[in-house]
Amino acid sequence: MITWVFDEGSFVPSTKITQEDVYSIVTDYIGKPIAAYNGVGNLVWEVEYDIYGNIRSQTKGEQHFMPFRYQGQYEDAELDGLMYNRFRYYDGNRGMYISQDPIGLAGNNPNIYGYVSGRVDASKVWGISTISHLLFPVFTTSPPNHLFFCG
Numbered sequence: 075m076i077t078w079v080f081d082e083g084s085f086v087p088s089t090k091i092t093q094e095d096v097y098s099i100v101t102d103y104i105g106k107p108i109a110a111y112n113g114v115g116n117l118v119w120e121v122e123y124d125i126y127g128n129i130r131s132q133t134k135g136e137q138h139f140m141p142f143r144y145q146g147q148y149e150d151a152e153l154d155g156l157m158y159n160r161f162r163y164y165d166g167n168r169g170m171y172i173s174q175d176p177i178g179l180a181g182n183n184p185n186i187y188g189y190v191s192g193r194v195d196a197s198k199v200w201g202i203s204t205i206s207h208l209l210f211p212v213f214t215t216s217p218p219n220h221l222f223f224c225g
Contacts, residue, residue, distance in 0.1 A: 119134055128155070162174065
């Protein structure tokens with residue numbers, strides 16, 4: 075059995091727990107796992123990605139040690155090269171989704187197989203178009219440090 079621990083409020087993996095060991099996961103600035111260390115601090119897995127989320131080079135460990143790619147993407151070991159985004163499949167070899175965005179054209183994207191719009195450094199954890207352009211932040215002092223959105 076494998077237990078995954080994610081950073082609070084995100085899809086960024088931080089720990090992998092197995093019967094054999096506990097592994098600390100190192101991620102890049104957008105939350106992609108790039109390395110893992112075992113309980114005594116030895117490097118056990120390390121990769122570099124291309125711009126489409128494919129593993130470009132692997133210097134340590136087995137590819138399937140870490141099934142996560144971009145935030146919210148889970149590599150399907152049975153479907154080589156496909157990542158699952160909870161609502162649709164992404165093909166890293168083609169650099170595109172092969173499943174339609176489930177909200178169709180309601181996301182203001184004329185390409186229902188396209189990427190979610192926005193900054194390239196932003197995460198698209200659900201793999202679907204967003205309606206965040208309809209929301210605006212509301213800051214509050216109660217409870218402290220919380221940000222709410224209204225729309």
